[in-house]
Amino acid sequence: MLQRDLSIxxxxxxxxxxAATYIREFRRTEYFIKLCQQCGNYGRRYGCPPLDExxxxxxxxxxxxxxxxxxxxxxxxxxxxEAANELMEPVIxxxxxxxxxxxxxxxxxxxxxxxxxxxxxxxxxxxxxxKPCRHPEKVRPSLEAVGFDISRTAQELLGLEIKWGRDGRxxxxxxxxxxxxxxxxxEV
Numbered sequence: 001m002l003q004r005d006l007s008i009x010x011x012x013x014x015x016x017x018x019a020a021t022y023i024r025e026f027r028r029t030e031y032f033i034k035l036c037q038q039c040g041n042y043g044r045r046y047g048c049p050p051l052d053e054x055x056x057x058x059x060x061x062x063x064x065x066x067x068x069x070x071x072x073x074x075x076x077x078x079x080x081x082e083a084a085n086e087l088m089e090p091v092i093x094x095x096x097x098x099x100x101x102x103x104x105x106x107x108x109x110x111x112x113x114x115x116x117x118x119x120x121x122x123x124x125x126x127x128x129x130x131k132p133c134r135h136p137e138k139v140r141p142s143l144e145a146v147g148f149d150i151s152r153t154a155q156e157l158l159g160l161e162i163k164w165g166r167d168g169r170x171x172x173x174x175x176x177x178x179x180x181x182x183x184x185x186x187e188v
Contacts, residue, residue, distance in 0.1 A: 029147030062181035108182030
């Protein structure tokens with residue numbers, strides 16, 4: 001078996017925006033939920049739609065949004081597309097920890113990443129069996145799960161174009177986008 005070079009470099013980008021502006025300009029809930037319905041994780045992961053109305057409405061309770069993007073550039077430019085998760089997992093783990101710390105510190109609500117749950121390892125999500133989430137204190141939906149346009153967010157707010165793989169190969173870099181809504185406007 002060939003040895004693959006999975007070393008990466010990362011660059012971080014951040015932006016701050018008024019929550020009402022972000023919601024008005026970057027959210028297209030119905031459109032993105034329809035796209036989510038085409039994914040095999042729809043209704044099968046607690047971080048994925050369908051989400052309850054309270055979660056969907058939660059973003060409207062805050063004044064500010066901090067968007068965080070990470071550009072992950074693999075050293076090996078010929079990696080197969082299947083290597084993407086392996087390259088992103090350690091970066092996602094670090095960002096999830098930072099997001100949860102910001103959530104506690106700012107009293108906000110963070111939005112992480114879709115896909116494989118970083119807390120259940122290879123166990124299937126409890127949602128599949130109709131059971132409660134095993135890690136509700138840690139699992140958060142992604143921005144796209146509540147209807148935000150991540151490509152546009154990355155491009156317009158972070159100056160970062162999302163690239164897509166071709167012919168079974170990774171793009172020149174991978175992009176992660178997450179965020180936190182903070183400064184409550186409404187107490188619940």
